[in-house]
Amino acid sequence: MSSQNGDHNDRMAGSPQAGLSERRAQLNRKLDDIKAVEEKTARKSQSSSSGYAQAMKLSSEFIAGVLVGAGIGWVADEWLGTSPFGLIVFLLLGFAAGVLNVLRSVGVVEQQDAKIQREKDARDDRS
Amino acid sequence: MANDPIQQFQIQKLFPIEVGGMDLSFTNSSLFMVLTVAATSAFLIFSTSGRGLVPSRVQSVSEMMYEFVAGTLRSAAGTEGMRFFPLVFSLFMFVLVANLFGMFPYFFTVTSHIIVTFALAMLVILTVIIYGFMKNGMKFLKLFVPSGVPGALIPLVTLIEVISFLSRPISLSVRLFANMLAGHITLKVFSGFVVSLSAMGAVGIFGSILPLGMTVALTALEFLVAFLQAYVFTVLTCMYLNDAIHPSH
Numbered sequence: 001m002s003s004q005n006g007d008h009n010d011r012m013a014g015s016p017q018a019g020l021s022e023r024r025a026q027l028n029r030k031l032d033d034i035k036a037v038e039e040k041t042a043r044k045s046q047s048s049s050s051g052y053a054q055a056m057k058l059s060s061e062f063i064a065g066v067l068v069g070a071g072i073g074w075v076a077d078e079w080l081g082t083s084p085f086g087l088i089v090f091l092l093l094g095f096a097a098g099v100l101n102v103l104r105s106v107g108v109v110e111q112q113d114a115k116i117q118r119e120k121d122a123r124d125d126r127s
Numbered sequence: 128m129a130n131d132p133i134q135q136f137q138i139q140k141l142f143p144i145e146v147g148g149m150d151l152s153f154t155n156s157s158l159f160m161v162l163t164v165a166a167t168s169a170f171l172i173f174s175t176s177g178r179g180l181v182p183s184r185v186q187s188v189s190e191m192m193y194e195f196v197a198g199t200l201r202s203a204a205g206t207e208g209m210r211f212f213p214l215v216f217s218l219f220m221f222v223l224v225a226n227l228f229g230m231f232p233y234f235f236t237v238t239s240h241i242i243v244t245f246a247l248a249m250l251v252i253l254t255v256i257i258y259g260f261m262k263n264g265m266k267f268l269k270l271f272v273p274s275g276v277p278g279a280l281i282p283l284v285t286l287i288e289v290i291s292f293l294s295r296p297i298s299l300s301v302r303l304f305a306n307m308l309a310g311h312i313t314l315k316v317f318s319g320f321v322v323s324l325s326a327m328g329a330v331g332i333f334g335s336i337l338p339l340g341m342t343v344a345l346t347a348l349e350f351l352v353a354f355l356q357a358y359v360f361t362v363l364t365c366m367y368l369n370d371a372i373h374p375s376h
Contacts, residue, residue, distance in 0.1 A: 053352075053355055053359070056302060056305065056306060057302060057359070060298045060301045060302040060305065061294075061298045063298070063301070064294035064295070064297040064298035064301060065290060065291060065294045065298075067294070067297060068290050068293045068294040068297060069290050072290065072293075090290075093283075093286055093287055093290055094290055094294075096287045096290075097287045097288075097290035097291040097294060098294070100287060100288075100291050101291055101294060101298065104291075113273075116274075116275045120275065
């Protein structure tokens, strides 16, 4: 089987067909990436199928982010004496962290990560 | 008054113990934690004592639990994550059995107190942090620096990632605690309606059918929530452990 494949590749080397099969293999790899991410998110959303559980999950993620941000800001204010500013800055950062938590638990971040990785691979191949 | 929906969460001292000015009393909460651990251990020891090649009914239940948790852990953290199996399985069994114990009338729900769930969540997060630094050293900090971010944004994004990481134990504990607390209060309020309505004569007894049906439905939902929350706690634990084993973002 393997010798047969070797023969096949030898014959194809140098012809335009070789580039084509390489590209097809690359395309297959990309599709596998996308499928893996999609399966992961599908499984995740399946496990918490009821709307109540989903709402509970997302709200607790968001609230936890805001609370931790506010807590860090408050402690920073207490220690450094920068009274309102630490709370303001860290509350906003906590808000951002809460949104990040929510996006991550819905699986949006993973999709973006896969996209960035794909684009990076494509750039590497071209150069 | 028996109708107070909050009364079921009150801590009562069963044996007052005081050590060096610290209150270490054995409370009803401690009693139910001990009962949870005892029931879990007794069940697992009893069900695996036969160890037949063809499992008996009890044995297949415990084998199913093992397979379930092992599958969850393996799919989230890979085969390398299986070294945490004892921790994850204990956590799952403790939360599940504590939640289900709470479904018995007059029983105390251990997981409806945030300090208990927070302690469990801190156990998980401290395991992640300590093991992550032990295994990866300083490379564990790469968890907070996502790849593909422009240089100027890195400090801001890192700060947000750190806050997001610190919020994990809070969201983990708040979710379990809030679900159990809210569920038990709702159940108590609706069953309280049945009692107070049926005290109002013939019309009241007829009218109390509605909240009674609601109570039955909510009880079923609570059993679902008890299982689901134990599962969610386990899945998130596995995901966080995965971060400790493979910190590259």
